[in-house]
Amino acid sequence: MKKIKFDGSFYLNPYLGGVILGTVLLLSFYISGRGLGASGAVKSTVAATVNIIAPEHVAKSAYLSQFAGGDHQPMNNWLIFEVLGVLAGAFLSGIIFNRLKLKVEHSPKITSRRRLIFALLGGLIFGFGSQLARGCTSGAALSGMAVLSFGGYITMIAIFGTAFVAAWIFRKNWI
Amino acid sequence: MERKYTILAILLIVLALGLVILPRTNEQKETNPKVLLSAIAEKSRYLTVDQVTHRIIENDPTLLLIDLRTADQFKTFALPGSLNITTDSLLSQANLELFSQPGKDKVLYANADLTSEKAWLLCTRFSLNRIYIMKGGMNEWYNTIVKEKSVTGTPSSADLDLLSFRKAARQFFIGSGETVNASVNPTINEKIQVIRKEPKAASGGGC
Amino acid sequence: MLRRGYSVKTGFKHFKIKIMIGSIISSGIISPAWDNLFAVILGMGFGFALESSGFSSSRKIIGTFFGYDFVVVKVFFTAAIFASIGLLYFSYLGLVDFSTLYIQPTFLASAIVGGIIMGVGFAMGGFCPGTSLCAAAVGRIDGLVFFGGMFIGVFMFSEAFPLFESMFYSGSQGAKMINTVLGISPEMFTFLLVLAAVGMFMGASWLEKKVKKVNY
Numbered sequence: 104m105k106k107i108k109f110d111g112s113f114y115l116n117p118y119l120g121g122v123i124l125g126t127v128l129l130l131s132f133y134i135s136g137r138g139l140g141a142s143g144a145v146k147s148t149v150a151a152t153v154n155i156i157a158p159e160h161v162a163k164s165a166y167l168s169q170f171a172g173g174d175h176q177p178m179n180n181w182l183i184f185e186v187l188g189v190l191a192g193a194f195l196s197g198i199i200f201n202r203l204k205l206k207v208e209h210s211p212k213i214t215s216r217r218r219l220i221f222a223l224l225g226g227l228i229f230g231f232g233s234q235l236a237r238g239c240t241s242g243a244a245l246s247g248m249a250v251l252s253f254g255g256y257i258t259m260i261a262i263f264g265t266a267f268v269a270a271w272i273f274r275k276n277w278i
Numbered sequence: 279m280e281r282k283y284t285i286l287a288i289l290l291i292v293l294a295l296g297l298v299i300l301p302r303t304n305e306q307k308e309t310n311p312k313v314l315l316s317a318i319a320e321k322s323r324y325l326t327v328d329q330v331t332h333r334i335i336e337n338d339p340t341l342l343l344i345d346l347r348t349a350d351q352f353k354t355f356a357l358p359g360s361l362n363i364t365t366d367s368l369l370s371q372a373n374l375e376l377f378s379q380p381g382k383d384k385v386l387y388a389n390a391d392l393t394s395e396k397a398w399l400l401c402t403r404f405s406l407n408r409i410y411i412m413k414g415g416m417n418e419w420y421n422t423i424v425k426e427k428s429v430t431g432t433p434s435s436a437d438l439d440l441l442s443f444r445k446a447a448r449q450f451f452i453g454s455g456e457t458v459n460a461s462v463n464p465t466i467n468e469k470i471q472v473i474r475k476e477p478k479a480a481s482g483g484g485c
Numbered sequence: 486m487l488r489r490g491y492s493v494k495t496g497f498k499h500f501k502i503k504i505m506i507g508s509i510i511s512s513g514i515i516s517p518a519w520d521n522l523f524a525v526i527l528g529m530g531f532g533f534a535l536e537s538s539g540f541s542s543s544r545k546i547i548g549t550f551f552g553y554d555f556v557v558v559k560v561f562f563t564a565a566i567f568a569s570i571g572l573l574y575f576s577y578l579g580l581v582d583f584s585t586l587y588i589q590p591t592f593l594a595s596a597i598v599g600g601i602i603m604g605v606g607f608a609m610g611g612f613c614p615g616t617s618l619c620a621a622a623v624g625r626i627d628g629l630v631f632f633g634g635m636f637i638g639v640f641m642f643s644e645a646f647p648l649f650e651s652m653f654y655s656g657s658q659g660a661k662m663i664n665t666v667l668g669i670s671p672e673m674f675t676f677l678l679v680l681a682a683v684g685m686f687m688g689a690s691w692l693e694k695k696v697k698k699v700n701y
Contacts, residue, residue, distance in 0.1 A: 114545075117556045118286065118686075120538030121563025127530035128564055129571040133580070134515075134523050136508030137587040139531050141614035142635065149639045166646035184521040188528020189615060190622045195529070196536035197623035205624040208543055208701075222543075222627040225610020226617065226634020227641070229603050233614065234642040235649060236599025238589060240613040241531075243596070245561065247589035249568035251671050253661040254591030261600020262607060269608030270550035277547050277611070278699060283690075287683045290566070294679040297573050297672040339659075380584040381659065 111202045128249050135181065138246020142233035144186040146170065147177040166234075210277055221276055236261075317402055324413040327422045328440060330385055331447045334358055340381060346388040346397055347416070357387070357419070358451075368397055369404075377406045387412040387419070423447050508585055532619055534560075541620040543611030543627060544701035550608065552696040555689035562682045569675045593656030595649075610634070 107113050115123075131139055150171035154161045161172040171177045197203045209218035233239040236258050238247065244262060247255015270277065317323075333341045334357060343360030345352050352362040363373055377384055384401075386394040386409065394411040401409045412419070423444050509515055538560050539545045548554025575581040607613060612620060612631045620628025646653070664674035 114539040114556075115534075115537045117538055117559035118283075118563050120534055120556075121560040122567055124531065124534040124538075124560060124564035125567025125571065127527055127534060128568040129575075130530075131527045132508060132568070132572055132586050133575060134509050134527070135520055136585055139527065139615070141618060142639075145614065145632075145635045145639050149636055149643065153640070153643075164643055164646065165650065166643040179521075181520060181524045184524035185528035185531070186618060188525040188530075189532035189535075189618045190528075191525070192529035192532025192534075193536040193541060193619035193622035194532075196533045196619075197541070200537060202536070202541065202623050205626065207626045208620075209627065210544065210701075218627055219630050222610045222612070222630040223634040223637075225606045225608070225612070226631035227606070227638040229606030229610060229613065229631075230635030230638025231642045232599045232602030232604075232606055232638075233635070234599070234639055235595045235653065236603060237592065237595065239603065239615070240561075240607075241615040243589050245565060246587075248565040249572060250583075250586055250588045251569060251662045251664055251674060252589040252591065253658065253663045253666050254593075254596045255589040256663045257591065257593070257596045258589075258600040258603075261597050262604045265601045265604025266607045267550050269605045270547060273608050274551070276609075277544065278551050278553075283686075287686070290570075290679055291676075291683065293570055294566075294672075294676040297570065297577070298670075298676045300577060300672075 109199075109201045111200065111204070113200050125249075128246065131246075132249065137181065138242065138249055139185065140182050140238065140242030140246065141186060141189070142230070142239035143182040143242060144180070145230060146234060147180045147183060150175075151177040212278075213276055217276070221273070314399075314403060318399070323398060323410050325385060325410050326413055327419045328443065330357070330387075330412045331419070331423055332443070335447060335450055340383050342376075342379070342382040342384045344384055344386045344397075346386055346393050351389075357416075360387075365393060365397055368400060374404065374406070377401055377404075377409065383408050383410055385410045385412050387415045390415045390417055423451065508581060531615065532622065535616060536619040536623060540616040541623045541625060541628065542701065543616075543620065543625075544699075546616060547608070547611045548699070548701075551699070552692050553699045554701075555693055558689050559686060562685065566675065566679050566682055569678070573672055573675060588660035588662065591656070591658040591661045592654065593658065594652045595655070598652065606638075 114120075128138060131137065147170060150161065150167045153164075153167055154171040154177070158172055161167045169175075194203075207215040207218055209215055229239070233243075236243055238244070238255075238258060240259070240262060243255055244259035245255075248259060330341075330343070334343075341359070343357050345356045345360045345362045346365055346368075347356075347362070348364060349362060352360075356362065361376075363376075367373060384406075386397050388394050388397075391411065391414065394415060398409055398411050414422075535541070539556055540560075545554050546557055549557040572581065572583070572586070576583045603613075610617070610627075610631045612628060614632065614635060617628040617631040617635075621632055642649070662671065664671045667674065669677075
């Protein structure tokens with residue numbers, strides 16, 4: 104049995120990680136009837152925040168009014184709790200495998216600043232796209248694929264297909 | 279490739295193969311006769327022609343109309359959006375899957391009620407749910423919507439609404455050129471729930 | 486186990502001998518108040534699985550697109566097929582009623598366009614929402630910034646919604662399943678998917694050995 108180094112470099116065998124993730128996904132459907140997700144929590148938080156700051160704006164917004172305002176409770180949402188769990192679980196893994204480290208991870212060929220700018224822009228664009236597609240890689244693609252949803256597969260193919268091309272375009276940031 | 283991965287891959291393939299090979303024994307469950315009897319006695323399977331027409335006009339996505347008549351009759355005239363399934367092909371695998379489709383109300387109609395009742399009984403016997411009958415079939419539909427069916431006695435306001443709805447419906451289907459000065463929303467006092475929502479997946483969902 | 490309840494198939498009340506339920510919460514075996522608790526627990530499993538597989542590192546994630554680390558492909562597809570097989574077996578054994586599960590609805594135009602936009606964001610930021618959370622949880626500032634950027638993006642979408650509204654609602658096909666589109670049974674689709682995935686894994690391992698190593 105290989106000795107595990109707890110210096111932050113150890114990663115689970117990816118297939119084992121996949122089986123664990125698949126089990127969690129399966130249990131999620133079995134227990135709660137739905138798959139995992141992440142971007143929905145962002146949507147709920149945005150809706151709730153805007154509702155606190157400017158409720159009239161939410162009422163006028165065709166999109167946000169579906170999730171906040173009136174008798175909607177955007178924060179009392181399965182995904183919000185799940186996201187808290189994700190943070191906790193990842194943190195736990197970070198502790199166990201000694202990967203807790205405050206840093207900006209970037210290719211040595213670019214600066215931290217450039218990495219952070221692209222992270223921000225990437226997140227912005229991703230957030231925009233996730234609303235349009237009604238999900239992200241976890242919610243639409245992964246969970247959608249688990250239940251053989253056509254929309255889920257379409258979104259997955261669109262994301263990964265585009266990312267292959269786009270990563271090549273932005274390759275200076277990575278390799 | 280390492281041996282352990284080969285073993286795991288084979289295991290996975292065998293598992294998936296198992297899914298394909300395993301017999302579909304649990305597909306058609308027959309309903310208990312007592313339950314069937316109580317279902318027959320219950321009248322909630324009927325939809326009036328007005329209710330069905332209303333949903334056709336509204337383009338209700340949960341409505342699935344099944345025309346049980348012969349192909350020739352179907353070709354001559356059928357309600358918009360209906361599928362033609364003759365009674366002898368009712369129990370084919372493809373049609374049974376169609377009937378098990380979640381999220382849709384399957385409304386059967388034929389010329390009168392007899393064929394629809396038979397078909398409904400067959401479907402219910404196979405534990406299919408959300409199957410309804412348009413009461414009176416095409417005959418009733420034609421008499422009510424296309425020809426004007428007068429109301430006996432003094433018409434109440436509900437009746438008048440119904441009449442103007444039918445006028446509007448007639449225009450929708452045939453285009454009679456009559457002017458309609460009432461809205462197309464009838465007030466229907468029947469207790470039959472017209473199910474418009476998707477069947478509740480108990481969870482919300484969406485990312 | 487005798488259980489009185491609504492049979493999902495007939496909708497009539499009667500006694501059932503077999504354990505035929507939807508998901509546990511929907512069939513009321515456990516009260517819905519526990520749902521959020523399970524959400525946290527499941528989330529923890531999710532986060533742990535992701536982080537321990539290495540998804541807190543954006544350079545590891547992006548490795549798939551440059552061929553030096555296919556962890557994304559391996560984890561993602563293993564999880565998807567494992568869950569699919571599991572759900573189909575559960576369904577066969579009557580443990581789960583597929584019709585009560587949330588199936589991502591298909592809105593053709595917005596799924597494709599949204600996916601493309603997300604692909605761009607993915608390549609720029611090197612994360613997706615779930616992995617950026619994992620990264621943020623172990624102290625990666627780029628993960629935190631990515632996640633923060635999402636809030637702005639979501640807000641921008643809500644503001645720009647009238648422009649996209651028609652696309653957002655167009656091409657609705659309901660909860661369509663991919664095996665229906667291909668005209669085969671769900672089991673057959675999953676089997677073929679497993680074959681394809683095993684092929685992909687073999688190809689990925691082969692490619693990883695060929696590509697120039699990157700230190701990250």
